[in-house]
Amino acid sequence: MSDDPRHAPRAGHGRAPDVFRPGAWVPMREYGEDEAVDFVIVGTGAGGGTLACKLAEHGFSVVAMDAGPYFRPLEDFASDEAEQSKLYWTDDRISTGENPIQLGSNNSGKAVGGSTVHFAMVSLRFRPEWFKSRTLLGYGFDWPLDWQEMWHYYHEVEEALKIAGPITYPWGPPRPRYPYRAHPLNAAAMALAKGCEAMGVAWTETPIATLSAPRGLAHPCVYRGFCVTGCSTNAKQSALVTWIPRAIAAGAEIRDLAMVGRVETGPDGLATGVHYHREGRWRFQKARNVVVAGYSIETPRLLLNSATARYPQGLANSSGLVGKYLMVQANQAVWGKMEAEVRSYKAPPSLAITEHWNYDDNKDFFGGYCYMSQGPLPQLWANTQINAHGLWGEPLMQEMQDYNHQVGLKIVGEMLPQERNGVTLAEDKDQYGLPVPRVSYSWCDNDKALIAHSLGFMEKALGAIDATDIWRQEDDTCHLNGGARMGGDPRTSVVDADCRSWDIRNLWICDGSVFPTVGGVNPSLTIQAIACRTGDRIKQMATRGEL
Amino acid sequence: MPDPGRYPGYDVLRKRHTPSWNDKTRQVVDARLAVPREPRFFTGQEMAMVTAIADRLVPQPRSRPPVPVAALIDDKLHKGHEDGFRGDGMPREREAWRRGLAALDAEARARHGAGFAGLPGPQQDALLKRMEQGGLSGPAWGGMPSKTFFKQRMAKDIVFAYYAHPTAWSEIGFGGPASPRGYVRLGYDERDPWEAAEARDGDAGDAQRKNRNVG
Structure with missing residues (x-):
């Protein structure tokens, strides 16, 4: 097999890479293409990777495919922003609308483990009321999930990832102590803390999915700071080093460099398997159930591209909502300079957080936001300066000289679900011959009000700690969610609470695209909690003969 | 001094x-330091233009060997690495660069009677400023918004190339x-x-x- 995991698959011939030991392998069960497996899962990120583990551990036969490579972090990952762009989904996409969103490095991963391989590891629970935001808070849509049940699954994920976090969390109902101790604060996080104290709001160490103590063969975080370009020491608890090794040990097969282009349906209207491209040709894997877990762009794209005479609008789309109500999260920032050296390139970028404005409802807009300390690496920082701050030439070079004194606060803010925001298929074709997704995004007035509120507050918080040269980065968004939402009514949702499609009962969707609303926290913990719940529900339904 | x-x-x-x-880092940084200086994607004339633009966007002191910004961009385009998204009216990256450079050069000739690379710095800056603000829209742009080309493609690729280089890391005191x-x-x-x-x-x-x- 080739040494470059981007050119030839690594998983196969009865083995998969051992991500914990250089050059080593773990045994992996394999399934024939003509052998209908219980579940074929499309995507191995926070949704698909987690569900593959749960289903395999419950005794189902599972094949999980990912379009991306199977990396060995200890050998393949450099301490280098440019090289590590190999982790991003960089296939062609068109981004349009009044506020076109940035994709690629911003929110998309192409690797076994999905975007968890380069996520910032911030692992937060939803505010309980958000699961019933229409009923309790007057906006968005209610989820068909109960927060107390989700509290149970959040705990399961936090244990599975050994989240490092504070002893007591300042907001929301009581939660258990985090499994691993909180990380120490870097200077950027101390700046956030001091600003919160000056403004009279609470802050805490961010619950974060990187080890603060040894775990098995993985070492604690060394505060290298390249987190969002992939962790080369395995401290980061990505799906690649947590759920997927568990899934393989429980009998799942992972197929890397396997791009699924179409879900096949039979004469009875049920899904029969997936067409996928691997090693230079299209293949077909039979399955009794198909789970689509490609995240908020690839999931709608695949469902729309699988249209048939019987399902002319695409699969699972009798509601017409596949690819609609896409949501991103607001990601605006305020930046300034400190007299002291901050050197925010050290340690995970967001070690301190305030969720104050997620829990305080005395605001003139719906939804909430948290904000966190920041640590941009040089390429990203220079691009922010030239694109958002408008500096080039000598002013840019002068500004970059102050890199080690920069300090910043950045929100993860709730944008409201709007039908007009979404994913459709464009005329252009990608390298597999599949139609390129066209993503359209426009902010609504409430989104703009939330952004204005956050920028004003963070600007005061930086001013309160005597930062100078303060400026606002007004146009940025981050995580994707929605596009195939869950609900209690087949007419107004794509899947039910169990992530099972209303239209095709052996077709499931398990990733961030099922979110009806997006909340004001990073979504990965919630995606994984939903996947854990779905795995348990499938086992229960199978036991009762309801699959 | x-x-x-x-x-x-x-x-x-x-x-x-x-x-x-680690070994992987040594391997990729070594390769970057050895990036071929002869273009493999750009023409010689395009390469000179990219160098001229980079000199305005990320000016470098003459007291040290320059970061080869144009060569690093040429390498990226030669290898076909892309960002993974593009705005409305934006072609894919190679085509965007080709067209953007030709359009900027056409603007320079129309206004000043000389190609962009041959203009004095202040005139180059004025053209780049107009491009940044979306004020260039001659037929050579082919409908590609000049502002989007500046922000999404040209400026981004230039600062990404510059700050991928160890010389730039040393200059700003980054730990690397x-x-x-x-x-x-x-x-x-x-x-x-x-x-x-x-x-x-x-x-x-x-x-x-x-x-x-x-x-």
């Missing part, structure tokens, strides 16, 4: 053989590669011995002495 800069004597490459650089050693001292004004020392209050000597021992 050249300005010693904010981090006098600091060279991130001195850490190449320390526990801050850090695997597996990482860092220990995380607070305000806390510096690990393998990080750049800043010349403060005009005292370059102390910083220079510390920077000689970085490794």
